[in-house]
Amino acid sequence: MDTVAVSVVDVPDVFSPACPSRLVVERLGDKWTLLVLMALRPGVLRFGELRDKIGAVTPKVLTQTLRSLERDGIVTRTVYAEVPPRVEYTLTDLGRSLLEPVDAIRAWCEVNGDRIAAARAASAV
Secondary structure (H helix, E strand, O other): OOOOOOOHHHOOOOOOOOOHHHHHHHHHOOOOHHHHHHHOOOOOEEHHHHHHHHOOOOHHHHHHHHHHHHHOOOEEEEEEOOOOOEEEEEEOHHHHOOHHHHHHHHHHHHHHHHHHHHHHHHHHO
16 A cells, blocks of 8 residues: 655645745735736726725726736736727636635624724723
8 A cells, every 4th residue: 555645735735835825815915916816807807997996096006006916927917009009907717716705804804893893992991
């Protein structure tokens, strides 16, 4: 009977800095990532539409977030050779697979947002 050794790196462990799952947690924990994912849920958006929908995000930070999501295979960026250039963003299949857990987080936040705000206010006193 042959045995196969399993190294620690082969077993996903989000607490291990070397584990790829750790990178995903860091990406999802970014301040703007979840909002970008939720904004792109209905479909294709241009940069300005995305910025307007999210609100309060600077163009520089939104660009950085979108580039990171594109690099990670979560968002697709399509550039059209027009004057002025038109750029559209949409979720990839991988990005769409995140919508169910993201929706659960959004729903929890909407239900408990007032409780969190009250706890913050109480601790500020």
